[in-house]
Amino acid sequence: MYLDEDEAKAVVNIDKDLVAASATPLVLAILAEGESYGYAILKRVREISGGELEWTDGMLYPLLHRLHRLGYVTREWRIPPEGRRRRYYAITDEGQAALAEHKRQWLTVARALGDAWGGGDLMPLAFGRA
Amino acid sequence: MGRLDIGIGEWRAFVEQSPAVDGRDAEELEAHLRDQIADLTAAGLTADEAFLIAVKRIGKLDDVSREFAREHSGRLWRQLVTSDGGEERETDSRWLEAIVFAAAAAVTIQVARLAAGFPGEESSWLLQNASLFVLPFLGGYFARRRGLSMRHSLLTVVPFAIAAVVINLYPYVEGGSTELLVAAHLPVVLWFVIAYPYMSGTLDSHERRMDFVRFTGEWFIYYVLIALGGGVLLALTALILEPTGADVELIFEWALPSGVTGAVIVAAWLVESKQRVVENMAPVLTMIFTPLFAGMLIIAVVVYALTGLGGAFDRELLGVFDAMLVVVLGLVLYGISARDPSTSPGWIDRIQLVAVVSALVLDLMVLGVMLARIGELGFTPNRTAALGLNIVLLVNLAGAAWVSTRFLTGQSTFHRLERWQTTYLPIFGLWAATVVVILPPLFSFI
Numbered sequence A: 001m002y003l004d005e006d007e008a009k010a011v012v013n014i015d016k017d018l019v020a021a022s023a024t025p026l027v028l029a030i031l032a033e034g035e036s037y038g039y040a041i042l043k044r045v046r047e048i049s050g051g052e053l054e055w056t057d058g059m060l061y062p063l064l065h066r067l068h069r070l071g072y073v074t075r076e077w078r079i080p081p082e083g084r085r086r087r088y089y090a091i092t093d094e095g096q097a098a099l100a101e102h103k104r105q106w107l108t109v110a111r112a113l114g115d116a117w118g119g120g121d122l123m124p125l126a127f128g129r130a
Numbered sequence B: 001m002g003r004l005d006i007g008i009g010e011w012r013a014f015v016e017q018s019p020a021v022d023g024r025d026a027e028e029l030e031a032h033l034r035d036q037i038a039d040l041t042a043a044g045l046t047a048d049e050a051f052l053i054a055v056k057r058i059g060k061l062d063d064v065s066r067e068f069a070r071e072h073s074g075r076l077w078r079q080l081v082t083s084d085g086g087e088e089r090e091t092d093s094r095w096l097e098a099i100v101f102a103a104a105a106a107v108t109i110q111v112a113r114l115a116a117g118f119p120g121e122e123s124s125w126l127l128q129n130a131s132l133f134v135l136p137f138l139g140g141y142f143a144r145r146r147g148l149s150m151r152h153s154l155l156t157v158v159p160f161a162i163a164a165v166v167i168n169l170y171p172y173v174e175g176g177s178t179e180l181l182v183a184a185h186l187p188v189v190l191w192f193v194i195a196y197p198y199m200s201g202t203l204d205s206h207e208r209r210m211d212f213v214r215f216t217g218e219w220f221i222y223y224v225l226i227a228l229g230g231g232v233l234l235a236l237t238a239l240i241l242e243p244t245g246a247d248v249e250l251i252f253e254w255a256l257p258s259g260v261t262g263a264v265i266v267a268a269w270l271v272e273s274k275q276r277v278v279e280n281m282a283p284v285l286t287m288i289f290t291p292l293f294a295g296m297l298i299i300a301v302v303v304y305a306l307t308g309l310g311g312a313f314d315r316e317l318l319g320v321f322d323a324m325l326v327v328v329l330g331l332v333l334y335g336i337s338a339r340d341p342s343t344s345p346g347w348i349d350r351i352q353l354v355a356v357v358s359a360l361v362l363d364l365m366v367l368g369v370m371l372a373r374i375g376e377l378g379f380t381p382n383r384t385a386a387l388g389l390n391i392v393l394l395v396n397l398a399g400a401a402w403v404s405t406r407f408l409t410g411q412s413t414f415h416r417l418e419r420w421q422t423t424y425l426p427i428f429g430l431w432a433a434t435v436v437v438i439l440p441p442l443f444s445f446i
Helices: A002-009 A016-032 A036-050 A056-068 A093-116 A122-129 B002-017 B025-043 B046-059 B061-071 B075-082 B085-093 B094-115 B124-145 B148-167 B177-198 B206-244 B249-275 B273-305 B315-336 B349-375 B381-408 B414-437
Strands: A074-076 A086-091
Touching: A016 A036, A016 A056, A016 A086, A016 A093, A016 B075, A036 A056, A036 A086, A036 B025, A036 B124, A036 B249, A056 A074, A056 A086, A056 B025, A056 B046, A056 B061, A086 A093, B002 B025, B002 B046, B002 B061, B025 B046, B094 B124, B094 B249, B124 B148, B124 B177, B124 B249, B148 B273, B148 B414, B177 B206, B177 B315, B177 B381, B177 B414, B206 B273, B206 B315, B206 B414, B273 B349, B315 B381, B315 B414, B349 B381, B381 B414
Parallel strands: none
Antiparallel strands: A074 A086
16 A cells, blocks of 8 residues: 555656546536636646646647537637636537446446456546546 | 737737637637736736746647647648648659559550440440449559558459449340449449548548548549540540541540540549649539529429429439439538538528428429339339439438438537438448349349
8 A cells, every 4th residue: 555655646647548538528527517618627627637637728629629519518709797708618418418428438447447456446436526 | 018918919820820720719729828827927927937838838839730620620621731741742743643543444444345346336234334444443543542451452342343243144134224223323332332442441430431422522523624624625636637537436436435434533633632622612612503403493393393293204304303312412412521510500501401301392292203103003123223212312301401400400510410411321322232233133134
């Protein structure tokens, strides 16, 4: 168990592919909390991951484009009472369904990894919360 | 803040240089940059520092715009952004490849023509096999161009071989209708076979299927242009040589078949290497012809609803109707493939729906008459082939009408409409294959 402490201290450099694969469910999950705009979504990603998931900010926007094309989110320009014109994104029913599907897949993967690594029950729990 | 605004302005101008990023995307990115700068200055950084960090966080603009380009599925963007000088030179040097395949097809058709003794004698053998002398070369061209593996290349050959064996072993009754039906449907089947090497063997990818639809439309445009030019060239040559007493017939015998077949591959090469030219032209053409066809269809529906279809209906008219429905479907399909999927419904989508619905009504009328005739006179190969085609078209048009209505009323996305068409695509090929392979034995080759 001494490993855990080491791991917690080291900066975990998450593999690029893993970041890319988790981007869609993460963004959908954040939008499921309520509508939001690009910059706020990225802030929320940092918050949730404790700063460990490093995204290149610009890459969020092509992703949002894709989600919009697939009909998972709607988007709309709006000017909040104070602040600048921003494009707000909200999740659709189809997006919710896609999120549920993503969740199912990630849980399966996490459970399998947990079993393979010997009763690591923590992973599924962590996913359950996200 | 003056200096900061200048900095942001320059940055934004740089973002907008990328053809894949439109004004609204740039505005969104700028809002992001400004939010980030505001947060960083609030944390105590100077405006200059905040600007630098915020810019760095957004990431390399090349990467971002490439990612946008990948997302804007229109190939145009992908081409413009990802092609650098090197790729450009490569396409230039590949014309030789196309010429070799085109020449091979041109020579093959001549050999076949001489073997059949055409035009001295009428040859249904040549008519039936004509596409088999041309399209395998197009398949080979794509197999080579896409760098297909040995296994995939062999898989490309298999359908051509099967088609050649099947249509030449069937004992058609001479002058019968199955013979002609096969001749008319085989090119369609083989065109779908081309999709395999064209899509580098990835038949499942809906995006690649859409690319193939786009390719088909653009190929058609190039082919028509080449045919027009070739026609003028041949006519002028004939007129100029006639006074000298040269045998003009000979020019047509030799130049025409070779030109017609060679152009198949040259047009494909043009689509591949001069994409930008046709991509600018094709959407304009669909924009012009979709409304015209919609108008024509409405008139046809009204006229036939008033006069009734039964009286005027014969075999030729049926052929005209089917040809028209196929053209309308082609136009709709191409229109879908050329459209930017991220834009919201516009007038052209409404007109397209009008065209689809009127085609649907016409198709239903034709089907009604056809079923009545079949009930009265029984099945023949021609009636069966026509009935099948009309049902295949009917289902496609009905589905398209339903999905685009939902798209126009905001209940669905354009993506669904694309999906419906790309999912349906193989059915056209399968029906054509059914007519070629199953129909003749079913009617004992009459």
